[in-house]
Amino acid sequence: MTVLEILDKLKAKYGEGIQEIDEFRGDYRVRISGDIHYQLMEIMYREFGFNFLSDIIGVDYPRREERTEIIYNLYNLNTHQRLFIKLRAGGKVVPRSVTDIWPSANWLEREAFDMLGVQFSHHPNLRRILMRDDFPYHPLRKDFSLTSDEVDFGVPIRIKPPLKGLEGDKLG
Amino acid sequence: MDNLETKPIGPSDQKLMEINMGPQHPATHGVLRLVLQLDGETVIKCTPVIGYLHTGIEKTMENKTYLQALTCTDRIDYLGPMLNNFAYSLAVEKLFELDVPPKAQWARICLAELTRLNSHLVWLGTHALDIGAMTMFFYTFREREVLLKLFEDCSGQRMMTSYIMPGGLYYDLPPDFDKSIRIILETFPSRIDEYEDLLTNNQIWINRTKGVGVISPEDAIGYGLTGPTLRGSGVNYDVRKANPYSGYEKFDFEVPLGSNCDCYDRYLCRVAELRQSLRIIRQAIDGLPDGPFRSENRKFVLPPKFDVFTSMEAMIHHFKLVAHGMIPPAKGEAYVPIESGKGELGFYIVSDGTKKPYRVKVRPPCFINLAAIHKMVEGRLIADVIAVIGSIDIVLGEVDR
Amino acid sequence: MAIDNILRDGIILTSVDRVVNWARKSSVWPFGFGLACCAIEMMSTLAGKFDISRFGAEVMRPSPRQADLMIVAGRLSINMAPVMRRLYDQMPNPKYVISMGACASSGGIFRNYAIVQGVDRIVPVDVYVPGCPPRPEQLIHGFNLLQEKIAKQRSQGRR
Numbered sequence: 001m002t003v004l005e006i007l008d009k010l011k012a013k014y015g016e017g018i019q020e021i022d023e024f025r026g027d028y029r030v031r032i033s034g035d036i037h038y039q040l041m042e043i044m045y046r047e048f049g050f051n052f053l054s055d056i057i058g059v060d061y062p063r064r065e066e067r068t069e070i071i072y073n074l075y076n077l078n079t080h081q082r083l084f085i086k087l088r089a090g091g092k093v094v095p096r097s098v099t100d101i102w103p104s105a106n107w108l109e110r111e112a113f114d115m116l117g118v119q120f121s122h123h124p125n126l127r128r129i130l131m132r133d134d135f136p137y138h139p140l141r142k143d144f145s146l147t148s149d150e151v152d153f154g155v156p157i158r159i160k161p162p163l164k165g166l167e168g169d170k171l172g
Numbered sequence: 173m174d175n176l177e178t179k180p181i182g183p184s185d186q187k188l189m190e191i192n193m194g195p196q197h198p199a200t201h202g203v204l205r206l207v208l209q210l211d212g213e214t215v216i217k218c219t220p221v222i223g224y225l226h227t228g229i230e231k232t233m234e235n236k237t238y239l240q241a242l243t244c245t246d247r248i249d250y251l252g253p254m255l256n257n258f259a260y261s262l263a264v265e266k267l268f269e270l271d272v273p274p275k276a277q278w279a280r281i282c283l284a285e286l287t288r289l290n291s292h293l294v295w296l297g298t299h300a301l302d303i304g305a306m307t308m309f310f311y312t313f314r315e316r317e318v319l320l321k322l323f324e325d326c327s328g329q330r331m332m333t334s335y336i337m338p339g340g341l342y343y344d345l346p347p348d349f350d351k352s353i354r355i356i357l358e359t360f361p362s363r364i365d366e367y368e369d370l371l372t373n374n375q376i377w378i379n380r381t382k383g384v385g386v387i388s389p390e391d392a393i394g395y396g397l398t399g400p401t402l403r404g405s406g407v408n409y410d411v412r413k414a415n416p417y418s419g420y421e422k423f424d425f426e427v428p429l430g431s432n433c434d435c436y437d438r439y440l441c442r443v444a445e446l447r448q449s450l451r452i453i454r455q456a457i458d459g460l461p462d463g464p465f466r467s468e469n470r471k472f473v474l475p476p477k478f479d480v481f482t483s484m485e486a487m488i489h490h491f492k493l494v495a496h497g498m499i500p501p502a503k504g505e506a507y508v509p510i511e512s513g514k515g516e517l518g519f520y521i522v523s524d525g526t527k528k529p530y531r532v533k534v535r536p537p538c539f540i541n542l543a544a545i546h547k548m549v550e551g552r553l554i555a556d557v558i559a560v561i562g563s564i565d566i567v568l569g570e571v572d573r
Numbered sequence: 574m575a576i577d578n579i580l581r582d583g584i585i586l587t588s589v590d591r592v593v594n595w596a597r598k599s600s601v602w603p604f605g606f607g608l609a610c611c612a613i614e615m616m617s618t619l620a621g622k623f624d625i626s627r628f629g630a631e632v633m634r635p636s637p638r639q640a641d642l643m644i645v646a647g648r649l650s651i652n653m654a655p656v657m658r659r660l661y662d663q664m665p666n667p668k669y670v671i672s673m674g675a676c677a678s679s680g681g682i683f684r685n686y687a688i689v690q691g692v693d694r695i696v697p698v699d700v701y702v703p704g705c706p707p708r709p710e711q712l713i714h715g716f717n718l719l720q721e722k723i724a725k726q727r728s729q730g731r732r
Binding site: 012024025027029051052053054055057059060073075077080082084102103104106107108111115128129130131132139140146 | 222223226228231232235266267269271331391393394395396407409414415502504505506507509516518520522530533535539540543544572573
């Protein structure tokens with residue numbers, strides 16, 4: 001079954017739930033709505049044989065109401081097909097964790113939560129993974145600045161006096 | 173010695189002890205912290221705590237142009253820097269629809285396999301050092317010096333080369349590239365035989381690694397393992413064969429598989445991969461074509477520095493590309509996976525049409541491989557934890573990014 | 574008091590200083606705090622070709638309580654900074670710190686929220702070795718500079 005046939009079957013089954021199908025440089029990306037998210041993931045695993053979850057990518061679009069776009073990178077080990085499934089989460093849309101379908105999602109979802117602040121329901125252990133547990137920010141959000149000036153590290157840092165002739169150490 | 177009891181002792185009615193294998197430890201290959209719940213010497217529960225090397229590389233890459241971000245990619249998996257450059261360059265080339273000349277493609281494969289050799293040599297040295305065979309460390313680092321000298325001849329830097337760039341290579345190959353590689357091809361096979369002599373049939377090595385760290389193929393696929401950690405369990409997934417890139421379909425090599433799903437099989441897989449890498453390098457150097465080493469598409473790729481000094485158009489292109497950056501022709505997302513020394517590595521680049529990427533996500537093989545460690549060590553002894561960490565081959569720079 | 578002055582700066586104690594400093598600088602045992610990429614070049618320095626044990630750094634102690642010199646090799650993340658301070662405090666006196674690499678000396682190429690911009694914000698550093706990563710010869714040169722620094726110090730009283 002080619003990827004296009006899989007997409008036709010999904011469109012036939014879910015209709016409105018499949019919001020957009022996009023093809024860019026040979027890869028297919030499907031944007032779905034939050035209502036059909038978990039059933040679609042189960043169908044991808046059981047019926048279409050996508051038994052390998054490569055990655056869960058989170059992208060932050062702060063101007064949208066659902067500010068995080070989650071992209072699931074699914075792969076079929078037997079037919080070597082790859083499909084990307086996108087979901088806009090945040091706000092009222094809280095996706096369900098797919099850890100019981102693919103156990104690799106455990107840490108990948110924790111990282112998405114830590115870096116971008118997107119919540120997953122029914123996750124066995126949704127805590128921060130890369131930063132310490134009480135870190136108050138989500139670093140990969142676009143409104144978190146890259147450099148250190150406004151952010152409290154939680155570690156006492158001795159401030160060096162600014163060099164003469166420069167504005168202080170601010171990144172341009 | 174064959175009837176030695178290898179099953180661990182079951183839990184007694186004493187209370188469990190929680191012990192911390194701290195971030196600074198000689199055998200955790202970096203700053204990895206494991207919280208172990210122990211009953212005597214048996215591990216009941218193992219929780220990795222990571223993040224002690226978190227660098228914010230992905231966020232840093234969002235603030236740099238596509239060519240500047242190449243230098244950040246070296247530092248992710250610092251044992252195989254050219255493989256990271258390769259994965260990033262392939263993703264950027266897919267996004268920009270750049271063509272790469274054949275000489276650059278073959279040279280990239282040659283360098284990628286040399287980097288894989290490099291990465292596996294460090295793995296072998298440190299894994300054996302942890303288990304107690306200290307001599308291996310000195311032998312493998314001796315081999316590594318030859319390879320690092322070759323990288324230095326190519327690019328000027330021993331480790332963080334940033335040599336494979338989007339569009340081709342950063343400099344032309346050095347004139348004695350062919351000669352240096354043929355010397356390597358002559359001397360390395362006997363060295364690998366030396367390593368196998370020391371370890372493969374060594375009773376102590378077999379006792380420490382056979383039956384340790386077992387993970388079944390179904391669990392391995394579910395946990396998203398890739399690389400020799402997956403192939404040690406018998407699952408045949410190698411990105412070079414499954415989704416070939418940069419001309420790998422023209423090369424003839426085998427993918428070694430294990431059958432017992434334990435540390436010993438992963439060791440055998442990696443040593444066999446060393447030999448297969450030499451095979452690929454021989455084919456690459458025999459068939460290396462002539463021609464330009466960088467793409468001619470001057471809208472996106474810098475001209476070689478020598479041309480910038482002599483030709484006017486090249487100078488103008490150089491100025492425009494450095495001052496304004498590479499602007500992608502379309503908004504979109506690109507992902508090209510490659511087989512790095514640890515597993516499937518890929519960069520997912522989201523572009524919004526400006527000269528800086530909007531989001532760069534690394535698919536980190538070591539991070540995902542490490543998540544399955546609790547399945548491999550629960551019920552075993554503490555000494556087995558050391559063997560398992562070594563056999564998964566983690567690099568904390570990639571786990572924490 | 575006059576007698577104290579003579580005892581502190583007199584010839585007898587200067588010779589004792591020289592002997593003690595010679596002993597100290599010829600057997601500096603490093604505590605390899607290898608964090609990231611520079612740790613691999615540090616391992617290359619310990620290996621056969623660029624042997625650092627010919628200068629006295631015979632063994633790399635895994636425990637801070639048995640080491641003299643902390644080589645901070647690699648980028649120090651803010652999550653790791655309290656751990657590093659604790660390990661530094663566990664080392665007995667006299668102790669020295671070499672900051673190896675650009676990331677340890679000043680933050681390197683990572684000018685962001687997650688990396689401490691120079692480990693001298695956390696511990697006092699004796700020798701800075703630049704490079705990304707520094708060649709093994711550079712690290713050995715830094716080590717020799719540290720040995721010269723040890724040779725000049727006073728062995729009695731506070732450092």
